[in-house]
Amino acid sequence: MAVADEKFMQVSMGPQHPSTHGVLRLLVRTDGEVLSSVKPYIGYLHRGLEKIAERVTYPQFTPFTDRLDYLASMNCNLAYAMTVERLLGIEIPRRAQVIRVIMAELNRISSHLIAFGSLSSDMGAFTPFLFGIREREAINDLFEMVCGARLTFNYIRIGGVSQDLPEGFTDRTKEFLDYFPAKIREYNDLLSYNSIFIKRLADIAVIRPEDAFDYGITGPNLRASGIRWDLRRAEPYLVYNELDFDVPVGRGEMGTTGDAWDRYMMRIYEMEQSAKIVGQCLGMLAPGDHTAKVPRVLKPPVGEAYVRAENPRGELGFYLISDGSTKPYRLKIRTPSFANLSIVPKLGKGVMIADLIAIIGSLDIILPEIDR
Amino acid sequence: MIGLIGHVTSSLAHAGPLVRLLVTVVIMLVSAMVVLAVALLYEGAATYAERKVAGDIQARIGPNRVGPYGLLQFVADGVKLLIKEDIIPFYADRWLFIGAPYIVFTASFAAFVPLSYSEHVSVADLNVGVLYVVAISSVVSMAILMGAWGSNNKWSLFGGMRAVAQIISYEIPIVLSLLAAVILPASLDMKDIIVYQSGGLGIFRWLVFNNPFTFLSFFVYFIAAIAEVNRTPFDIPEAESEIVAGYHTEYTGMRFAFFFMAEYGDMFVVSAIATTLFLGGWQVPIIGGLSMPVWLREVLEVAVFFAKVFLLIYVMMWIRWTLPRLRVDQLMDLCWKYLTPIAFFNLVGASVWVLLLHGRGVYDLVAGLLIH
Amino acid sequence: MAGYFKRMFSSIKSIMAGMRVTIGYGVNPKTEVTQQYPEVRREPFDRFRGKLFVDINICTGCTACARICPVDAIVLKTVRDENKKLRPVVFDIDNAKCIYCGLCVEACPVDNCLYFEKKYEFSSYSREGLVSHFGLGEPKSAEKGPEDDRKEAVK
Numbered sequence A: 001m002a003v004a005d006e007k008f009m010q011v012s013m014g015p016q017h018p019s020t021h022g023v024l025r026l027l028v029r030t031d032g033e034v035l036s037s038v039k040p041y042i043g044y045l046h047r048g049l050e051k052i053a054e055r056v057t058y059p060q061f062t063p064f065t066d067r068l069d070y071l072a073s074m075n076c077n078l079a080y081a082m083t084v085e086r087l088l089g090i091e092i093p094r095r096a097q098v099i100r101v102i103m104a105e106l107n108r109i110s111s112h113l114i115a116f117g118s119l120s121s122d123m124g125a126f127t128p129f130l131f132g133i134r135e136r137e138a139i140n141d142l143f144e145m146v147c148g149a150r151l152t153f154n155y156i157r158i159g160g161v162s163q164d165l166p167e168g169f170t171d172r173t174k175e176f177l178d179y180f181p182a183k184i185r186e187y188n189d190l191l192s193y194n195s196i197f198i199k200r201l202a203d204i205a206v207i208r209p210e211d212a213f214d215y216g217i218t219g220p221n222l223r224a225s226g227i228r229w230d231l232r233r234a235e236p237y238l239v240y241n242e243l244d245f246d247v248p249v250g251r252g253e254m255g256t257t258g259d260a261w262d263r264y265m266m267r268i269y270e271m272e273q274s275a276k277i278v279g280q281c282l283g284m285l286a287p288g289d290h291t292a293k294v295p296r297v298l299k300p301p302v303g304e305a306y307v308r309a310e311n312p313r314g315e316l317g318f319y320l321i322s323d324g325s326t327k328p329y330r331l332k333i334r335t336p337s338f339a340n341l342s343i344v345p346k347l348g349k350g351v352m353i354a355d356l357i358a359i360i361g362s363l364d365i366i367l368p369e370i371d372r
Numbered sequence B: 001m002i003g004l005i006g007h008v009t010s011s012l013a014h015a016g017p018l019v020r021l022l023v024t025v026v027i028m029l030v031s032a033m034v035v036l037a038v039a040l041l042y043e044g045a046a047t048y049a050e051r052k053v054a055g056d057i058q059a060r061i062g063p064n065r066v067g068p069y070g071l072l073q074f075v076a077d078g079v080k081l082l083i084k085e086d087i088i089p090f091y092a093d094r095w096l097f098i099g100a101p102y103i104v105f106t107a108s109f110a111a112f113v114p115l116s117y118s119e120h121v122s123v124a125d126l127n128v129g130v131l132y133v134v135a136i137s138s139v140v141s142m143a144i145l146m147g148a149w150g151s152n153n154k155w156s157l158f159g160g161m162r163a164v165a166q167i168i169s170y171e172i173p174i175v176l177s178l179l180a181a182v183i184l185p186a187s188l189d190m191k192d193i194i195v196y197q198s199g200g201l202g203i204f205r206w207l208v209f210n211n212p213f214t215f216l217s218f219f220v221y222f223i224a225a226i227a228e229v230n231r232t233p234f235d236i237p238e239a240e241s242e243i244v245a246g247y248h249t250e251y252t253g254m255r256f257a258f259f260f261m262a263e264y265g266d267m268f269v270v271s272a273i274a275t276t277l278f279l280g281g282w283q284v285p286i287i288g289g290l291s292m293p294v295w296l297r298e299v300l301e302v303a304v305f306f307a308k309v310f311l312l313i314y315v316m317m318w319i320r321w322t323l324p325r326l327r328v329d330q331l332m333d334l335c336w337k338y339l340t341p342i343a344f345f346n347l348v349g350a351s352v353w354v355l356l357l358h359g360r361g362v363y364d365l366v367a368g369l370l371i372h
Numbered sequence C: 001m002a003g004y005f006k007r008m009f010s011s012i013k014s015i016m017a018g019m020r021v022t023i024g025y026g027v028n029p030k031t032e033v034t035q036q037y038p039e040v041r042r043e044p045f046d047r048f049r050g051k052l053f054v055d056i057n058i059c060t061g062c063t064a065c066a067r068i069c070p071v072d073a074i075v076l077k078t079v080r081d082e083n084k085k086l087r088p089v090v091f092d093i094d095n096a097k098c099i100y101c102g103l104c105v106e107a108c109p110v111d112n113c114l115y116f117e118k119k120y121e122f123s124s125y126s127r128e129g130l131v132s133h134f135g136l137g138e139p140k141s142a143e144k145g146p147e148d149d150r151k152e153a154v155k
Helices: A003-007 A049-053 A058-066 A070-088 A094-122 A127-147 A169-192 A195-201 A209-215 A220-224 A260-284 A336-341 A353-363 A367-371 B002-011 B017-057 B073-083 B094-110 B129-151 B154-182 B190-196 B212-228 B253-278 B294-320 B328-357 B362-371 C002-027 C064-068 C103-107
Strands: A009-013 A025-031 A034-041 A303-311 A314-322 A328-334 C052-054 C074-080 C086-094 C114-116 C131-133
Touching (some): A049 A328, A070 A094, A094 A127, A094 A260, A127 A169, A195 B328, A336 A353, B017 B094, B073 B253, B154 B253, B212 B294, B212 B328, B253 B294, C064 C074, C064 C103, C103 C114
Antiparallel strands (some): A303 A314, C052 C114, C086 C131
């Protein structure tokens, strides 16, 4: 450390810190409460998933995608399955597509509930976190009903989904959709429009649109900066182009467009939209196959495919190269949180320690996806 | 109880000075023990209540394993803390580190002394009671800084600095709002202040209803008091999600428990002050005017006093489990831009009221009008 | 000055909105959603992926499950018995390694041979305790000879 640094205090925030959302280490230099620089150190959760992919067969890798973004396993399954399907060139039955959309959107809601809850507990209000967990449990029940797991689903498979929807699923989902809007109103009363919460987040860590492009920010964080970019609309996959939903964008309701409050609020709005999508999809469920005819041993032709999908945290992309064998030659995963984290050093200059927590919380990063 | 000493010593007039001294010391020790025992019991109950209230608010049940309804949970917690390893960090400043919990604890309990629990039950009837409590509770800030500095931990240091800044700033609105109330009875003695509030069915002559300025003062005091005892939304000195555990990061076992108990002790003290100065202390509402045996009156008075205090403590818990936490600079904003000016305004207003109306409250004025 | 009071009142109003929500829960004991676990046990759904169970008597020893397992949690050794049928002598499932993905269950060609039980309480004090052994053991009558088609353990 240079002599000039002596007037700063160097603090290692993490990897064991209550609000770094996992094992993230932030090396911060502070002058009192004000940060002069933030440097994220990652890799504490590295498992070599991309390398593992080279030694397991295509279907065997699906459970590993659960462990990318464990709060949105369905979406990760979906993106991987779509990549392999593109390599194989299979068409998915319509019923499977609709089921996939239902699962992806339910998982989006449950993931955003955690984002909402963990940001609120970072801001010191613990009750909204537990309320978020409560609604998430209802969604987990639905998932358990469908596939038997509550966290790592491994439900969306190459060619479709692993099992058809069980009896009673539609009614139970409708029940959930009926009471969910009231809960969102409750969250808004309790947290979103609370003046302390607004004061903590409004005008904090503004991501300007050009910065968002430069750093490759995607998902709700990008939309909070006022850019209407959602892969479900921009490059519709599955049945999204038949669905009626809005893509909310940040408007700077409480401060500047692209501030932490906008990023937080995007998730609340998206939950409403996802609930709407699930409701429409339930009506679109027609009898049919839940999976396409897929050979028992998958040997995709030599070639490559890149497929991206809109995950709760942004664009998840799988780049897959096949050498014609049963195992991928190379898999590269483009994870949204990694790109979203990269802007933290820029945002974290000159803010206070408490704001850094708000930045990390509002970006809604998830570590297993960053380190993979 | 000190009053007892007078009685006993005068009845021991014929005994030698040594005996009288001995008796005095014994009575003092016994009364100290009684207060300590009651306070510890209260603290146990308060920790239990805190968790139960949190459970209620968060749609959970809360502790329910140890004893009926989990009532003995605090005993289990206490035993756990007692048998935990006592860790003193290698690089800690041993004397500061060891000394801090004792000072916090002592200061917190010393504040129990001048409280008037009923007409005849009090430890010491100090004629500067209010001043004494305000003074002694400031000692806590010094002890917190001692512990924070002595821990030799950066998070502790953040916490300690925040605590001192916060506690000292919030002393000002506290004292100003207390003054607005104290000028009416023109006494700093707790008992005198409560006696002043008698009449009016035991409710309407409370100082909080005396005039609009004392009414506002009560709220200013209460908000500032929450900050004084470092509770959410003003819990920045120990903000868990930001600075791990603030000034008590390095403390374990009983040393931690001392900080913990001091917080609940402080909660009681500030609520008791609010009760005494604004809410009529132990004045029994409605049936207070009836004639009844002295013992019954005493019991009722103690019950009423504790009921009011616990109501205020409940409100503090309710606030804690609802609101997010303020940032450190916003906390100062609230103190210097809102609470302090309002408290000044109240003080001036209350003084003018006293000057013009000779201390007659709204109730007296209305009653006077009705009679004429 | 007007803004000052306006800000103050809007803050108080928003805080009151939040306080109203929490007190609604605080005073209403019927809102609790948690279950008291040891007394109240939640019945999992039919498809629940709990502990893996093998009906070893109908197992054909095809090793499809061991081959599909992405984490090598299944160790399966088979020998040919006197009727030239494969006999699973060792069938160990390491529940600590298992990720409960369900690929093996789907790979199993025999109905109701390998499936998930609804059991979710099987903690153990040792790693060995987490391994379930289903194997039939070495056949007593079978004589070992060089002609024994003994498959290597699928790793």
